[in-house]
Every structure is written in C-alpha cells, then in structure tokens.
Amino acid sequence: MTLPALRVRGSHRSRGTPVAYIAAILVVGVTLVPMVYVFLGGFRTTAQINADPAGLPSPWVLDNYLAILTAGSFWRFLGNSALIAAVATVLAVALGSMAAFALSRYSFKGRDALYGLFTLGLLFPIGVATLPLYLMLRQLDMLENPFGVAIAEAAFSLPVTIVILRPFMRAIPGELEEAAVLDGATRLGFFWRILLPLSAPALTTVAVLAFVTSWNAYLLPLLVFNEPQNFTLPLGVATFQSQYTQDTARVLAFTALSMLPALGFFVLAERRIVGGLTGSVKG
Structure with missing residues (x-):
C-alpha cells in the first residue's frame, strides 16, 4: 500500500x-x-415549574418522591409489574429455547417454513390481536388475572426469542453433540447440560428483552384489568396522572420512579445484550 x-x-x-x-x-x-x-x-414544586419550566430545582424539594415512596399504591403497581414480567420472561425463555433447539438441531420436513412463520411473528403488532386475546381470556375466565396477561405477553416475545436463539444454537459444533451421545447423554441431556450453558449470552439477551417488553406493556393490561389493585406500573402512571392533573411536579416524580426499575435493569444487562446479539449474528 x-x-x-x-x-x-x-x-x-x-x-x-x-x-x-x-x-x-x-x-x-x-x-x-x-x-x-x-x-x-420531581424535585421541584408545580409553582416552580410553571414559573420557569426549564429551570433547575431551587430549592430542592423531596416531598414529591417521599410521598410516592411511602404510598402503598406505587409498591403495589411495582409488584404487579414484576410478577407479570417475571412469569412472561420465564415462559418466553423456556418455550423459546426448546423451540429454537428443535429448529436448529433437528432436520424435519417444514422446518424452514415453521421458522419463517416465527419470523413473520416479528411483524405482527400486538394491537391487532388485543381484542381476540381479550375475548379468549374472558372465555377462559382469566380477566383480572396477572397470569393471563403474562401468558399472552410471553407468546408475543416468542418470535424474537426464537430468531435470536436459533442461529446461536445452530452455530454450536455438532461434534459436541456427538461426543455427548457417545458418553451416554440423551438429546434432552445434551440440551440441558451442554447447549443451554453454551447459549447463556443469547439466553440473557432474550430474557432482558422479554422482561423489558412485558414491563412496558400497556394496551393488553389496560383491557384485562379493571380493578386498580391489579394495575401494572404503566397503568399506575396513567391513573396517577389523571388523579393529579394539576400537580405536575408529583406526576413527574411518579413517572421518574416508574422508569427506574426497567432503566436500571437494562443498563446493567447492556453488555450481555450486545454479546448475545453479536453471537446470534455470527451464528
């Protein structure tokens, strides 16, 4: 050169x-x-915000955050969101990993078509299926039930879970599976003892994505839940805003606190998300 x-x-x-x-x-x-x-x-008063919307807190006011943290409603909304997001994440990762294992390590007729069907699921918006899901949950008597929302949200997380896990699992050398079979391991044993540990970066990625997606869900919980004690955190924010329309500072404080759990979780898992996606693309 x-x-x-x-x-x-x-x-x-x-x-x-x-x-x-x-x-x-x-x-x-x-x-x-x-x-x-x-x-x-959230550290200002409504009067300060009205007088100078872009100003800094002067003086700093802690009453807004303290009032929310000492109220039981915020922690109830937080607990409901955590329960639904945890159940949806476990279901999405468990079912998605098994489906990805079959689509990546087994050869059968229609395998690519089935994978393509899951890929098309990425283009399917949850808003289109909200009304059918609501009618189905009503038939199953699962309205006002957090598990009804969690199962539906896990189903919508399955496409991205499978799309990320399949190439990652497919890239694992077949020699490892052959060696495991020679050592007496079954297909299920290879999946549980070898494939899942090697797929940990991708599993972490899909778990974080499923958790954050479920945590931020709004439309489906809005239709399923009518009782305030069952509301998730996004619904709690909307309810709080309607109750304290004139208290802008307190609404901002509630919104800030509602963002912290998902934001902190996402920031802590950022490197694992990038590593999992990188491995998936290479696979």
Missing part, C-alpha cells in the same frame, strides 16, 4: 470522526434530556 493511499484513508477517517461524534451527541441529547427533565422536575 502506497503512502498517498494511506493519507487518503486517514483523511477520510479524520473527516468522518467529528460527524460520528456529533451524531452520537445528538442521539444522547434526544434520549437523555427528557429523562433528566423528568427526574429534576
């Missing part, structure tokens, strides 16, 4: 770097600025 070529490449790189930095700053600004505004708004 000649020296001029190196200079040309270096010049392109130097011109591209500021553009990338500016784009990253814009994305971070669009993402973080509203969140920072919500969190800081």
Whole structure:
C-alpha cells in the first residue's frame, strides 16, 4: 500500500470522526434530556415549574418522591409489574429455547417454513390481536388475572426469542453433540447440560428483552384489568396522572420512579445484550 493511499484513508477517517461524534451527541441529547427533565422536575414544586419550566430545582424539594415512596399504591403497581414480567420472561425463555433447539438441531420436513412463520411473528403488532386475546381470556375466565396477561405477553416475545436463539444454537459444533451421545447423554441431556450453558449470552439477551417488553406493556393490561389493585406500573402512571392533573411536579416524580426499575435493569444487562446479539449474528 502506497503512502498517498494511506493519507487518503486517514483523511477520510479524520473527516468522518467529528460527524460520528456529533451524531452520537445528538442521539444522547434526544434520549437523555427528557429523562433528566423528568427526574429534576420531581424535585421541584408545580409553582416552580410553571414559573420557569426549564429551570433547575431551587430549592430542592423531596416531598414529591417521599410521598410516592411511602404510598402503598406505587409498591403495589411495582409488584404487579414484576410478577407479570417475571412469569412472561420465564415462559418466553423456556418455550423459546426448546423451540429454537428443535429448529436448529433437528432436520424435519417444514422446518424452514415453521421458522419463517416465527419470523413473520416479528411483524405482527400486538394491537391487532388485543381484542381476540381479550375475548379468549374472558372465555377462559382469566380477566383480572396477572397470569393471563403474562401468558399472552410471553407468546408475543416468542418470535424474537426464537430468531435470536436459533442461529446461536445452530452455530454450536455438532461434534459436541456427538461426543455427548457417545458418553451416554440423551438429546434432552445434551440440551440441558451442554447447549443451554453454551447459549447463556443469547439466553440473557432474550430474557432482558422479554422482561423489558412485558414491563412496558400497556394496551393488553389496560383491557384485562379493571380493578386498580391489579394495575401494572404503566397503568399506575396513567391513573396517577389523571388523579393529579394539576400537580405536575408529583406526576413527574411518579413517572421518574416508574422508569427506574426497567432503566436500571437494562443498563446493567447492556453488555450481555450486545454479546448475545453479536453471537446470534455470527451464528
């Protein structure tokens, strides 16, 4: 490679770097600025917000957050969301891993068509199926039941779970399975003892995605739950906003607290999500 070529490449790189930095700053600004505004708004009074909407807390007010944290309704909403999200995540990961195992390690007629059907599920919006799901849950007498919502949300998490897990499992060498069979392991034993541990990065990825998706779900719980004691956190935020329409600061505080669990969970698992998706793409 000649020296001029190196200079040309270096010049392109130097011109591209500021553009990338500016784009990253814009994305971070669009993402973080509203969140920072919500969190800081909870430390102000409604009068301060009305007087100076873009100002900083002066003085800092803790009453909004303390009032919400000491109220039982917030923790009840939080517990309902945690229960539904945990059940939906366990079901999605368990069923998705078994389906991905069959689609990646077994050869049978219609395997690719079945996988394509799951892939099409990524394009199927939950809003289209909300009314049929509501009628089905009513027939099964599962309205006002958190498990009815969890099962439905797990079903909608299955397509992305299988799409991520299948190539990851398929990339695991067949020699490992042959060696396990020679050692006396069954297909189920290979799946449980070898394949699942090796697929841990992808399993973590789909678990986080299923949990966050279920945690943020709004439409289906809105139709299934009518009793306030069964509301999830997103429904609790909407209810709180309708009750305290004039108290903007307290609404911002409630919204900020409702974002913290999912945000913290996602931030802690960010590296595992990236690792799982990278392994899936390579597979």
